Amino acid sequence: MAFEVMVDIQKCNGCEECLEVCTVSVFEMRDGKSIPARVKECLGCQSCVEICKEKAITVKELEPEMSEIARMLLKDIL
Ligand code: SF4
Ligand code: SF4
Incomplete structure (x- = not known):
């Protein structure tokens, strides 16, 4: 399963709570914002x-x- 994670940097205040809560370290801080x-x-x-x-x-x-390939196969079947 794939997910899209987005941070609105206009809203981010740099508190780093998201870095602490994420168990798989998705976020890092750059210039005081979470990325x-x-x-x-x-x-x-x-x-x-x-x-x-x-x-x-x-x-x-x-x-x-x-x-x-899957797309082509489905096209043949449907
Ligand atoms: S650092 Fe993370 S939790 Fe804190 S405001 Fe920014 S996005 Fe939200
Ligand atoms: S805390 Fe980490 S694993 Fe959970 S939704 Fe956020 S980015 Fe994904």
Whole structure:
């Protein structure tokens, strides 16, 4: 399962709560703002979304990407 993690840096106050709560270290601080630097590690637990008082974080499940081969096979079947 893949997730999209976004931080609205206009809202982020640099409290680092999201860095502390994320068990897989998705976030890191850059210039006083939290950046989702390791999105691929995200488990979609939403803990960061819940802990962020500024409501700066959104975590969204991504649609699984279909490979070109799977797409062609489906086209044949349907
Ligand atoms: S918890 Fe929210 S406000 Fe605090 S550093 Fe993370 S994104 Fe920024
Ligand atoms: S949803 Fe969970 S795993 Fe993903 S970035 Fe937030 S705290 Fe980390």
